[in-house]
Amino acid sequence: MSIFSLFRKKTSAPLARERLQVLLAHERASAGSDLVAVLREEILAVIAKHVQVDADRVQVTMDRDEHVSVLEIEVEIPLPSAMKAA
Amino acid sequence: MGKVIVVTSGKGGVGKTTSTAALGAALAQRNEKVVVVDFDVGLRNLDLVMGAERRVVYDMVNVIQGDAKLPQALIRDKRLETLFLLPASQTRDKDHLTAEGVERIINELKKYFDWIICDSPAGIERGATLAMRHADMAVVVTNPEVSSVRDSDRIIGLLDAKTLKAERGERMEKHLLLTRYDANRAERGDMLKVDDVLEILSIPLIGIIPESMDVLKASNVGAPVTLADARSAPAMAYFDAARRLAGETLPITIPGDKRGFLGKIFGRKAA
Ligand SMILES: Nc1ncnc2c1ncn2[C@@H]1O[C@H](COP(=O)(O)OP(=O)(O)OP(=O)(O)O)[C@@H](O)[C@H]1O
Ligand SMILES: [Mg+2]
Numbered sequence: 001m002s003i004f005s006l007f008r009k010k011t012s013a014p015l016a017r018e019r020l021q022v023l024l025a026h027e028r029a030s031a032g033s034d035l036v037a038v039l040r041e042e043i044l045a046v047i048a049k050h051v052q053v054d055a056d057r058v059q060v061t062m063d064r065d066e067h068v069s070v071l072e073i074e075v076e077i078p079l080p081s082a083m084k085a086a
Numbered sequence: 087m088g089k090v091i092v093v094t095s096g097k098g099g100v101g102k103t104t105s106t107a108a109l110g111a112a113l114a115q116r117n118e119k120v121v122v123v124d125f126d127v128g129l130r131n132l133d134l135v136m137g138a139e140r141r142v143v144y145d146m147v148n149v150i151q152g153d154a155k156l157p158q159a160l161i162r163d164k165r166l167e168t169l170f171l172l173p174a175s176q177t178r179d180k181d182h183l184t185a186e187g188v189e190r191i192i193n194e195l196k197k198y199f200d201w202i203i204c205d206s207p208a209g210i211e212r213g214a215t216l217a218m219r220h221a222d223m224a225v226v227v228t229n230p231e232v233s234s235v236r237d238s239d240r241i242i243g244l245l246d247a248k249t250l251k252a253e254r255g256e257r258m259e260k261h262l263l264l265t266r267y268d269a270n271r272a273e274r275g276d277m278l279k280v281d282d283v284l285e286i287l288s289i290p291l292i293g294i295i296p297e298s299m300d301v302l303k304a305s306n307v308g309a310p311v312t313l314a315d316a317r318s319a320p321a322m323a324y325f326d327a328a329r330r331l332a333g334e335t336l337p338i339t340i341p342g343d344k345r346g347f348l349g350k351i352f353g354r355k356a357a
Contacts, residue, residue, distance in 0.1 A: 011275025016232050017282040024239050024286060065288055067257075 096237030137308025269342020
């Protein structure tokens, strides 16, 4: 590393990588959008039978790995105390 | 039975045709029977890169429509006995490339050749999906650049959905071929790193081809780079990729990484 690199602008590749990761996560989810949407609705219905959840707090995404696709389900369940406070 | 490989990318101009010719000639130099098939109807270029443009008489559409027999349309390479080309039609409409016709031709080629390498057109339309339809294996050609990586991701999705293999519930073998890799730009941090692309696309790497004038020179003289200048850096990278395609395991070297102390000092000026 030379002294000049201290004055150089930040490199651009890390930003490219970050933008791609965000974009592709989104595009992969919408490519199989029918399936993901159906799953999301049904999962939400099952959970709602047992706990109170906000529909906006349920995230279903499909991600791809080398050998398998990974279905990621993230459900935010508020604590009982938070519900009382709300 | 021959193995069918599709060379595909989504994005245009990333090096599919260059790679098809280079890999085909590399495999043929191992004495295996190889046919490279141009699926780019209306924009054929594989004949030019292979140096066979003046020998095209019949093309794939002629065979599909019964105007010619398959052996009449196949062009044998002047330098390599075991290398053949099946040209695309330059004048006809893409619609003449029917799914049934393509299936018939691929099945026949599989009987006579060890490798059938299909050069896909850019895009995600019918031409591209027909080229990948019968593949046993895919080579996804990607440049270390955002739009190419994004389009490759799209193509990987199609390979897993629209191919015969996928429809039968089998796994499509996919390999990443990173082309036009520029070691100096990578060192400066202004090009996506190999690891970044691999992590994002999650398919195994089959080779890294450096950006090189030798590729341009080879296409000028009408020879695959693995024939024009077998000792050049891109040719050696393609030879290694071909060996990996054939099932060998070799360590992958990142172009420019092997530069020693002097290389590091003088490399910038030399490039
Ligand atoms: N490693 C490389 N170094 C330098 N130039 C390259 C390299 N690979 C490909 N090229 C050049 O890039 C251009 C496009 O290559 P090529 O025709 O193989 O791409 P393609 O993906 O087949 O394009 P299309 O999508 O239009 O069919 C050509 O001019 C070729 O010489
Ligand atoms: Mg091409």
